[in-house]
Amino acid sequence: MESVLHITTLHYLVLGAALFLLGVIGVLTRRNVVIVLMSIELILNAVNLNLVAFSRLWGGVHGQVFAIFVITDAAAEAAVGLGILIAFFRNKETVNIDEVNLLKW
Amino acid sequence: MGAIIQYVQSYLSSDKTPGAAGNMFWALVYIMLVFGGLSVAVIAMNWLERKILAHMQVRLGPMRVGPHGLLQPIADAIKLLLKEDIMPAEADGFVFWMAPLIVVLAAFTVFVVVPFGTTHAITDMNIGILFMLGVSSLSVLGIVMAGWASNSHYPLMGALRSSAQMVSYEVAMGLAVVSAILMTSLNATGTGTLSMIGIVQAQQAQHEWFIFKFFPLGLIAFFIFAVAMVAETNRAPFDLAEAESELTAGFHTEYSGFRWSLFFLAEYSAMIAVSSIAVTLWLGGWLRPFPNMLNGNPWDQIFSFVPGVTFLFFAAICFYNTVRMPKHPLFRIQTIGLAGFGAVLGLIGVILFVPAVSTRIQDIFWFSAKVAGFMYLYIWYRGTFPRYRFDQLMQMGWKVLLPLGLGVLILTASVALLQQKLWHP
Amino acid sequence: MAPVATPFFFYLLAGIMLIGGILVITRKNPVHSALALIVTLLSQASIYLMLYAPFVAGVQIILYAGGIMVLFLFVIMLVSIERSMKERQLNSQWVAGIIAATALGGLFIAVYMKGTSILPDHALSVVEDNNTQEVAKLLYGQYMFAFEIASLLLLVAIIGAVVMAKKRI
Numbered sequence: 001m002e003s004v005l006h007i008t009t010l011h012y013l014v015l016g017a018a019l020f021l022l023g024v025i026g027v028l029t030r031r032n033v034v035i036v037l038m039s040i041e042l043i044l045n046a047v048n049l050n051l052v053a054f055s056r057l058w059g060g061v062h063g064q065v066f067a068i069f070v071i072t073d074a075a076a077e078a079a080v081g082l083g084i085l086i087a088f089f090r091n092k093e094t095v096n097i098d099e100v101n102l103l104k105w
Numbered sequence: 106m107g108a109i110i111q112y113v114q115s116y117l118s119s120d121k122t123p124g125a126a127g128n129m130f131w132a133l134v135y136i137m138l139v140f141g142g143l144s145v146a147v148i149a150m151n152w153l154e155r156k157i158l159a160h161m162q163v164r165l166g167p168m169r170v171g172p173h174g175l176l177q178p179i180a181d182a183i184k185l186l187l188k189e190d191i192m193p194a195e196a197d198g199f200v201f202w203m204a205p206l207i208v209v210l211a212a213f214t215v216f217v218v219v220p221f222g223t224t225h226a227i228t229d230m231n232i233g234i235l236f237m238l239g240v241s242s243l244s245v246l247g248i249v250m251a252g253w254a255s256n257s258h259y260p261l262m263g264a265l266r267s268s269a270q271m272v273s274y275e276v277a278m279g280l281a282v283v284s285a286i287l288m289t290s291l292n293a294t295g296t297g298t299l300s301m302i303g304i305v306q307a308q309q310a311q312h313e314w315f316i317f318k319f320f321p322l323g324l325i326a327f328f329i330f331a332v333a334m335v336a337e338t339n340r341a342p343f344d345l346a347e348a349e350s351e352l353t354a355g356f357h358t359e360y361s362g363f364r365w366s367l368f369f370l371a372e373y374s375a376m377i378a379v380s381s382i383a384v385t386l387w388l389g390g391w392l393r394p395f396p397n398m399l400n401g402n403p404w405d406q407i408f409s410f411v412p413g414v415t416f417l418f419f420a421a422i423c424f425y426n427t428v429r430m431p432k433h434p435l436f437r438i439q440t441i442g443l444a445g446f447g448a449v450l451g452l453i454g455v456i457l458f459v460p461a462v463s464t465r466i467q468d469i470f471w472f473s474a475k476v477a478g479f480m481y482l483y484i485w486y487r488g489t490f491p492r493y494r495f496d497q498l499m500q501m502g503w504k505v506l507l508p509l510g511l512g513v514l515i516l517t518a519s520v521a522l523l524q525q526k527l528w529h530p
Numbered sequence: 531m532a533p534v535a536t537p538f539f540f541y542l543l544a545g546i547m548l549i550g551g552i553l554v555i556t557r558k559n560p561v562h563s564a565l566a567l568i569v570t571l572l573s574q575a576s577i578y579l580m581l582y583a584p585f586v587a588g589v590q591i592i593l594y595a596g597g598i599m600v601l602f603l604f605v606i607m608l609v610s611i612e613r614s615m616k617e618r619q620l621n622s623q624w625v626a627g628i629i630a631a632t633a634l635g636g637l638f639i640a641v642y643m644k645g646t647s648i649l650p651d652h653a654l655s656v657v658e659d660n661n662t663q664e665v666a667k668l669l670y671g672q673y674m675f676a677f678e679i680a681s682l683l684l685l686v687a688i689i690g691a692v693v694m695a696k697k698r699i
Contacts, residue, residue, distance in 0.1 A: 004537075005537045007536050007537055007540045008649070009649055010646060010649060011544075012581070013642065014642060015547065015548075015577075017642065018548055018551075019547065019548070019551050020638075021631060021635050022548070022551040022552060022554070022555055023551070023555075024631050024634055025555055025627065025628070027627075028623070028624070028627025028628075029555075029620050029624040029628065030555065030619065030620070030621060031617075031618070031619055031620060032560060034560045034602065034605065034606055035555070035557075035560055035563050038554055038563055038564065038567050039554065039555055041567060041594075041598070042551055042554060042567070042570070045570070045571065045574055045594075048586075049574065049577065052578055052581050052583050053581060055581075056581045056582055056583070057649070060664075061583075061661065061664045061665050061668055062668065064583050064586045064661075064665055065668045065669055065673055067586050068586060068589055068669070069676060069680055071589060071590065071593050071594060072593075072680050072683070072684065073680070074594070075593055075597065075598050076683050076684050077687070078598050078601060078602070079601060079687050079690075079691040080690050080694070082601060082602070082605045082691070083690065083692075083694035084694055085605065085609065086608065086694070086695045087694045089608075089609045093611075094614070095609050095611070096617075098621055098622050199562070200561060200562075200565070203565070230584065231661070231662065232585060232587075232588045232661075232662060235588035235589075235592070236588055236591075238592060239591035239592040239595075239596060240591065242591075242597070243591070243595060245596065245600050246568060246595070246596070246599060246600060246603070249600060249604070249607075250565070250603070261607070265604070268600060268604075272597075272600060275596075296660075296663055299662055
């Protein structure tokens, strides 16, 4: 009971791992491209949670600075990914990820 | 029982906000006061907007409902509450219901850090201004959801335009805010602060409101923020997205009754919130005019009379209009009502002369007076400027305000650096 | 201010995050998924506040919840077609996906159970007041190069997104 009530770094790491797992399931199993991109955002958030939790554990703010860079990165990647999606949608009128197979041999 | 009284009284002599002091009871009291004050302010804004716009357009505005239309907002509120609640047939029910909720939440949560005085804020986060900008940007989500969930093309177009406009002008707002925050670091210790109370205290320590600092840089930054905040809250002249002649009513076309009144409430609260940011960052927050130049005994006394004099002035206007009311028996109730309202205002004015009340009320009064000035500016803009076309609007946000903001930021940083190096090496 | 009721808030926020995450990956309607993701992101910002990282929490609210999710909602409104919500929602390799995710989950459990012993038990008490100043010192000092690269990355992303979404190049 004591270990459940006293919140240690491990609690945050487990929460991050659970979110990461949910994101991976979303990326690997869903058909709608937009939901796949949102699951990627979930993965990035789980990583951020780990970074900030360790930054609290070891003192100093290096983990938080890296988390800010990850957030910036996520913004850039979401913008480019959604741009690709719009260009693809204009060609094929679908958001089904199974139909992104123009280069299939 | 004694412990509760002890808990309540332990805060009264503190010099921190209730949030910082950890006192839940007083934090709740402040929350209730802010919420109540905000509701009264929105109701007053409704009446003031209609009357002031009317007088600017050489007409009278609402005159029938109460004396000089004073009960008009209450009649409007009752009408909105009694209207039928319509939801479009194919609308997404959950999202349709959530959208006004999100906009109201975003507009009200911002007031947690607004500083009405040195200790008169609900709490003082050390990322105060960041929190305010971030939470007020959450209202864009509510607008997009409202337009989408209405399942109709006018709201969708209105929501897309509205949110594109808000997102564009947020960038310009952020740059103007950054150049003001930069000025907070020019004090003795050399570190700036993001906390709202800290920003006003920096202005007090540097003996200069930031609007006058590094003239004209502070003024240009204030101007950028003043324009961007009008565009951010979708008010004239940037109200293409909700103008009746253009898009029926934009994103809140399909909302009726109480849900529409939530959007209305959120719009006016957002106006008050961004005006509070402008007042805190550039106009010295709760500081009275000339706190350092004209200090000392006679001036402090004179400035402490201003709140009471203001309310007595309003009471005098009420009594003057009571005398001018038509002397017809059908107007008797209205005349008595107006005289009573004037008497209440006069009573408040007299109470504000009592020194015990006046010392506590000073900060709150000056802050509210400055925010009220901004509200008058909003109404003035609505009555004066023609509406921007949407492409002109976006062009101004990205091609005019953004480079101007960047330029002001770079110049402010350079001048600050020069000042540190040359005058205080 | 001393932290108040930490386990209660942690479990509440963790529950909201996990429920939001599950809703993101299971909803048919992408707008509902986006809303669930917004809830997850906002509760993540609150957890950052619990971890004494107020600046990252502010950045998360402004950028993620107020910027990236608006972008997602715009694109969903542009590409959302009713037909896609009525079809099957799992893609053609979902079995392999579930197996891989289970393997990953097992790996996580194994790593965490083995590695609990090397984590120190206490957390250093970090002063919260100067968090922004500390982040700024690192960001513009030690990590200045990375900061410039990140801004270059954003520039490339802007140009790329504009070019890709244009009708005629």
